[in-house]
Amino acid sequence: MSVAEQTFPSSWRRPPFIKNPLLRWSIIIGAAIYLALAFGTMDVNWQRAAEGLPRGQRFIAAFFPPNFSDNLGVMWDGIFESIWMAIISTIAGIALSIPIGLGAARNLAPKWVYLLNRSIIGGSRTFPEVILAIFAVKLFGFGPFAGFIALSIGTIGFYAKLLAEDIENMSASQAEAIKATGAGWFQWINYAIQPQVMPRMIGLSVYRLDINFRESAVVGIVGGGGIGATLNTAFERYEFDTAAAILLIIIGIVMVLEYTSGFLRKYVQ
Amino acid sequence: MPRIDSTNGPVWKRRTTKQQWAIWAGWLVALAITAFAWQRISEKTIWFFVQDAPRQAADIGSRMIPPKFSYMSKLWAPIWDTLNIATLGTVIALVIAVPVAFAAARNTTPHPIVRTIAIFIIVASRSVNSLIWALMLVFIFGPGVLAGTIAIGLRSIGFCAKLLYEGIEEIDHTQVEAIEATGASGPQKMVFGIVPQVLPTFAGIGVFRWDINIRESTILGLVGAGGIGLELNGSINTLAWTQVSMILLVILLTVVVSEWVSAKVRGAII
């Protein structure tokens, strides 16, 4: 034990998160300068924005009550087109993702295959579905086919990447054990890899279906068919009550899909 | 694992006959839905255009090369705007997501009704794409960066709040209990027991969403909400393909850089 009358410091400061004071202060000052510049160059037309508030009120008021009845036929056409688009592009995207994902797993593929597949994934991940859709519309004409192509490519970027990462993270000992039995390459994939990655992948495909449905609402804005086209038309015609109804339906379907995917993932695991 | 006795002794099969039939039926239903969906899509497709697509692609491709590098001088401002839309939008989203997440997490929510409202906010924000938010906000605020920033913000609230409330629900409860046992008040329990546990999650979510938002903000210009998408839209509409390829190149670089930054920052936090 220490001396009875030893004195101890009577104040304490929490050590700062970033130890180097120079770095700490330059980060703080840098962030402050950035924010100042960002707000300074935002070039907001405040007068227009202020005018926007009563406009916004009227705009929001125009949403209520949502009008489900006037354009019912068109709305359902759009919704179903979106659903079909989402299903087909999810299936096609996943079918393409499986070979690409296997090829992009570092522990399965030779170096050049790995690099090739990684660059395919990188390429399809970089551009948002909407940009892909713009080009698909240029190539394939207006309509759901263009949307289908755009969403399928988007699905590859998402699904193949996660599949590859999952394979890279799997237990190496199980894979080794199957290999040790003298299994061929396809047997090895079937017995060692598939059981390990399957549950998560099923969950992810429902999740991607959900994403594709949501995205189908936007590819329509640039001409890719589906509910997005209907929504865009509603906005252009200032039929905000119909737009509100469409948005509510989208939210409803997304909630159902989210619930289903949660349920399915629990069931599979 | 069923064992089936046959005349040649027991046979092992992976599934019982009933299970096997159920699985076949499942595949059949899936196949039928796929075929039906495909039929509905192809009905609305003009196949002439699709057949023509490779030629079109080659044509547009050749017009895009080489990218018009001199166009870069006009792109700095839109890139800066895009960056700001993503960053400020993320900041707005995080500020709003924190109370929503605490209201939505089972262990911190003040009341089940509040929780339901918070969950609804999260779902509504997540269901509506930022492009649609932007479409609506352009009607209110007029075209420009402000509408884009708010659109990104609104879209990101749900994402951030969802991940954050899941993080809050997963915290170690005994640490909170220990703080409670010292006689701490509710707010003190929050500051000492809960916040330190979710702070890294919070920072990680912010950086992760910022990376996604960079990508999303490149397209907001299509509906007039500012950023580089505005230039892209203009160039496509005027068929200035060398400008289009330049813009795509710039978007590619921006996305790669932001992904790198976000990976670095996340690595430093965790």
Add this chain to the structure above:
Amino acid sequence: MLRLEGLKKRYKTGDEALKGVDLEIPDGQVIALIGPSGAGKSTLIRCVNRLVEPTGGKAFLGDIELTNLSSSKLRKARSRMGMIFQEYALVERLTVMENVLSGRLGYVGFWSSFFRRFPAKDVQEAYRLLDRVGLMHMADKRADELSGGQRQRVGICRALIQNPDLLLIDEPTASLDPKTSRQIMRLINELCQERGLAAIINIHDVLLAQMFSQRVVGLKLGEIVYDGKPDGLTPDVLTEIYGEEDWEATIEKVDDENELESEA
């Protein structure tokens, strides 16, 4: 002095964890609470500071009835009872110093705790306690950088800085190796004697219970089945508490410092 009168706890699942426990602990007495898993040891000490709400009976700390306090009075009462946990329950991402100072939360206001502006004498006391348990040099380390034994020492500091009348200690050694277990138990015992503190120590290691307490209480299925001196733990008594087993070996080992069940 702590007094429990017919304390009961029935969980929502219908399990009766405590079936009316009567217990009196005078000031300065260290008691060990032993019993098999599920006997209600953890529930008992959590019912005292009401981390678990008892469903019947009364608990008194001095002349304050703990069981009917309003939430603000309960906070005040909690600040007079220090608690030490099995898995240390330090807030892992806070520094050691913040963890120790968090013991003062019942005494300081929200904003001064938010900005970590604790009164000078609290900070001095925190340093003094850290020095006492040999962790002075660790004050600015984050709690998750410490070893198990070090974390438990910080946990002890956090309980003691509350300046409590009573310590509630839940399986302090369950996550520690045998040697560290003994050091921690010895430290707790010394500190209780220095300060004349009463303590309830939940422990499932009979040996440690006998070595480091003045009184042993045996709990079985929510009822007290033994209350007496440590050396009164005969094979019959242990069979009563834990069920049939060859207890002679366990009792003989009490004198043998080095052979502890590593299970502890």
